[in-house]
Amino acid sequence: MILLTKSNKGWFALFTVPLLLVFTTVVIIPFIIGIGYSFVSWDGIPANPKVFVGLDNYIELLKDDRFLTSAWHTIEFTVLALVLVNVLGLAFSLLVTMKLRISNAARTMFFLPNLIGGLILGYIWQFIFTDVFKFLGDKTGWDSLFFNWLIHPQSALYAMVIVFTWQMAGYTMIIYIAGIQGIPDELGEAARVDGANLWQRLTKIVFPLLMPSFTICLFLTLSGAFKIFDVNLSLTKGGPNNATELFAMNIFNEIFGYGHYGLGQAKAIVFFILVAAVTLTQVIITKKKEVQY
Amino acid sequence: MLAACGNSNDNKNAGATASGSTSSSATSSATATGAEKLKKISLFQSKVEIAEPLEKLAETYKKETGNEVEVWGSAGDAYMTQLQAKLTAGEGPTIFSVGTGAEAEKFKSYYADLSNEPFAKNIAPDMALKDGDKIVGVPYGVEGFGLVYNKSMIDPKDVKDVDSLTKALEKFKADGKNGLSLSQEAYFLIGHIINTPFALQADPTGFIDKLNKGEVKMADTKEFQEFAKVMEAIRANTVNPMEVKYDSQMGDFATGKTAMVHQGNWSYGMLKDYGDLGFDIGMMALPIAGNDKIAVGVASNWVVNNKANADEIKAASAFLNWMFTSEAGKNAIVNEFKFIPAMTNIEAGDLDPLSKTVFEATKAGNTIPWALNYFPQGIIVNDLAPAAQQFFLSQDMTGEQFLKNLDAAWAKGAK
Numbered sequence: 001m002i003l004l005t006k007s008n009k010g011w012f013a014l015f016t017v018p019l020l021l022v023f024t025t026v027v028i029i030p031f032i033i034g035i036g037y038s039f040v041s042w043d044g045i046p047a048n049p050k051v052f053v054g055l056d057n058y059i060e061l062l063k064d065d066r067f068l069t070s071a072w073h074t075i076e077f078t079v080l081a082l083v084l085v086n087v088l089g090l091a092f093s094l095l096v097t098m099k100l101r102i103s104n105a106a107r108t109m110f111f112l113p114n115l116i117g118g119l120i121l122g123y124i125w126q127f128i129f130t131d132v133f134k135f136l137g138d139k140t141g142w143d144s145l146f147f148n149w150l151i152h153p154q155s156a157l158y159a160m161v162i163v164f165t166w167q168m169a170g171y172t173m174i175i176y177i178a179g180i181q182g183i184p185d186e187l188g189e190a191a192r193v194d195g196a197n198l199w200q201r202l203t204k205i206v207f208p209l210l211m212p213s214f215t216i217c218l219f220l221t222l223s224g225a226f227k228i229f230d231v232n233l234s235l236t237k238g239g240p241n242n243a244t245e246l247f248a249m250n251i252f253n254e255i256f257g258y259g260h261y262g263l264g265q266a267k268a269i270v271f272f273i274l275v276a277a278v279t280l281t282q283v284i285i286t287k288k289k290e291v292q293y
Numbered sequence: 294m295l296a297a298c299g300n301s302n303d304n305k306n307a308g309a310t311a312s313g314s315t316s317s318s319a320t321s322s323a324t325a326t327g328a329e330k331l332k333k334i335s336l337f338q339s340k341v342e343i344a345e346p347l348e349k350l351a352e353t354y355k356k357e358t359g360n361e362v363e364v365w366g367s368a369g370d371a372y373m374t375q376l377q378a379k380l381t382a383g384e385g386p387t388i389f390s391v392g393t394g395a396e397a398e399k400f401k402s403y404y405a406d407l408s409n410e411p412f413a414k415n416i417a418p419d420m421a422l423k424d425g426d427k428i429v430g431v432p433y434g435v436e437g438f439g440l441v442y443n444k445s446m447i448d449p450k451d452v453k454d455v456d457s458l459t460k461a462l463e464k465f466k467a468d469g470k471n472g473l474s475l476s477q478e479a480y481f482l483i484g485h486i487i488n489t490p491f492a493l494q495a496d497p498t499g500f501i502d503k504l505n506k507g508e509v510k511m512a513d514t515k516e517f518q519e520f521a522k523v524m525e526a527i528r529a530n531t532v533n534p535m536e537v538k539y540d541s542q543m544g545d546f547a548t549g550k551t552a553m554v555h556q557g558n559w560s561y562g563m564l565k566d567y568g569d570l571g572f573d574i575g576m577m578a579l580p581i582a583g584n585d586k587i588a589v590g591v592a593s594n595w596v597v598n599n600k601a602n603a604d605e606i607k608a609a610s611a612f613l614n615w616m617f618t619s620e621a622g623k624n625a626i627v628n629e630f631k632f633i634p635a636m637t638n639i640e641a642g643d644l645d646p647l648s649k650t651v652f653e654a655t656k657a658g659n660t661i662p663w664a665l666n667y668f669p670q671g672i673i674v675n676d677l678a679p680a681a682q683q684f685f686l687s688q689d690m691t692g693e694q695f696l697k698n699l700d701a702a703w704a705k706g707a708k
Contacts, residue, residue, distance in 0.1 A: 043399075044377060044381055045377075045380075045381070045399065045400070045402060046381060046402075047402035047403075048402070130536075134536075148535075148536055151533070151535040151536065151686060152686070153686075239679070239682055240535060240679075240682040240683075240686055241679045241680075241682040241683040241686065242679045252374075253675065256373075256374035256377060256378065257374070257671050257674065257675045258671060258675060258706075259377075259399070259670065259671070
């Protein structure tokens with residue numbers, strides 16, 4: 001008995017210690033160093049001095065209009081993306097689990113955009129929004145819809161939502177499919193015998209039992225949308241006039257554009273706390289709604 | 294053979310680390326040329342236009358000397374951020390480029406001393422990048438920008454001041470042509486064109502200092518007021534620059550859809566791809582506040598990373614030496630990169646029409662300086678470009694308001 005626990009402990013250590021080491025060196029330690037940087041004023045050149053300024057960076061970021069605007073745009077983007085990605089993902093998953101003949105083909109097609117990296121997607125859509133849209137506008141005369149979306153502040157943000165949805169909807173679809181397939185058929189059949197229609201079966205049986213999938217999908221889209229950078233960079237570069245500069249890009253520009261390492265780092269810490277708080281709240285709320293059958 | 298190579302290396306790299314010299318002796322025995330094999334170095338630079346010929350030059354260098362230079366892809370607008378990230382991470386290139394002025398100042402802790410290199414004595418007077426008395430950078434060449442124009446569409450005599458320029462633009466608009474094209478990239482949208490009102494100040498760097506301290510305002514300065522009028526005329530009469538990219542800007546110019554572009558001699562590289570244009574081109578001054586000169590300066594310099602190890606620094610100097618003294622190197626600089634040489638040992642040779650204008654203006658002293666080199670670092674991309682984007686996207690913003698916004702943007706960027 002003692003022997004067994006001993007070897008168990010050995011196995012446990014063998015698998016966790018390397019992981020713990022890696023996690024500590026690439027996540028924990030840089031994170032702590034990062035917190036340290038947020039209290040200094042530094043331009044990022046190793047040879048130049050780091051001056052300790054206490055909480056000045058945190059005070060300054062609250063006065064930074066560009067940062068606050070960027071925060072608002074990020075929230076706007078995240079809410080729109082969250083709704084659109086999950087509504088579409090869920091719709092796709094219901095569609096492809098309806099045992100249609102094209103189910104498998106449709107599943108592949110919906111998932112395909114997710115296999116293309118965000119940078120490439122951004123450049124492809126940049127071409128669509130600028131050149132193709134303009135071309136369509138010229139040809140069809142519908143230039144109130146088809147114009148260069150990327151040069152107008154509001155439509156450029158919508159363009160980002162569309163590209164992000166295009167990328168993520170297929171991914172959430174896969175998770176929803178797994179959830180739907182995990183619901184036993186007899187529940188739906190019993191309800192049907194009792195005379196429940198499609199809408200009642202969806203809202204009373206499928207959605208409550210899908211709650212675990214909602215938890216995961218909402219978490220993934222929420223954190224993904226908050227942290228988005230690649231699509232932002234390749235599609236709009238934050239323009240026009242910084243109207244689509246989201247959180248991550250604002251931090252990047254603060255650090256590399258202006259060379260304010262400390263201030264950028266302080267923003268990153270605030271950003272981290274915000275993302276963690278929002279996503280944790282979401283997970284707690286949706287977890288509570290999960291039911292067992 | 295192997296021993297001989299190793300010895301020669303060891304003698305020459307007295308200060309080099311043991312591992313460095315063993316690896317270089319091992320590789321030199323592999324080539325078995327007998328010539329001294331130098332360590333492989335990397336090169337990173339900002340100009341997209343010379344990316345291809347530079348890679349070809351690196352191949353030629355390898356063929357002639359057996360030494361390797363790895364040319365990293367150029368990054369355009371993102372060059373500075375990538376360079377900084379790489380240098381900070383200790384993975385910096387051996388040779389890299391920096392702009393003259395604020396940019397060079399920012400990275401000065403990285404420059405190796407090149408004063409004693411053979412090519413240093415060939416740098417044209419006042420053109421070298423210096424840190425105190427030490428020469429730390431070699432200029433790419435001189436460059437100039439202004440209004441590049443299609444000679445069959447417009448005569449410089451008709452564009453002498455803001456009024457005549459505006460009239461010309463209105464006429465082109467009425468004819469369904471694009472009179473003057475800017476493009477959406479930060480430097481082509483605002484960075485270069487705003488240089489003119491700065492350069493026309495009696496003391497451009499002094500003016501920039503005062504602007505940094507908030508002692509003067511662009512909105513109150515005559516040259517800037519004229520500049521704003523030009524920007525208003527551009528917005529009212531031409532294709533919105535936000536819809537134009539560098540390549541479409543030059544494409545439309547090459548195909549006769551655009552009469553003028555605010556560009557530099559480097560843009561000839563793009564025009565060349567269109568073959569025979571069917572018309573002659575020239576470069577003239579941006580005619581604000583009586584200006585009749587084009588802006589000429591040193592945009593970029595080659596520097597060697599002093600954080601690289603001694604072997605690499607030695608190999609880097611060898612490459613620069615080869616580039617600035619060998620026939621192949623000199624030929625590439627003039628004929629492939631299309632640079633206007635800033636070295637006394639390189640003949641200008643067969644220059645394209647735009648470079649010729651710049652070269653002749655330089656010789657005659659008929660130029661205004663590149664004040665933009667002394668702008669606070671990064672201000673064009675970070676602060677001025679968004680203000681200009683806003684101006685071009687809102688039709689009702691006045692030039693006066695635009696200048697006020699630029700002043701506000703400047704105050705933020707100069708912090």
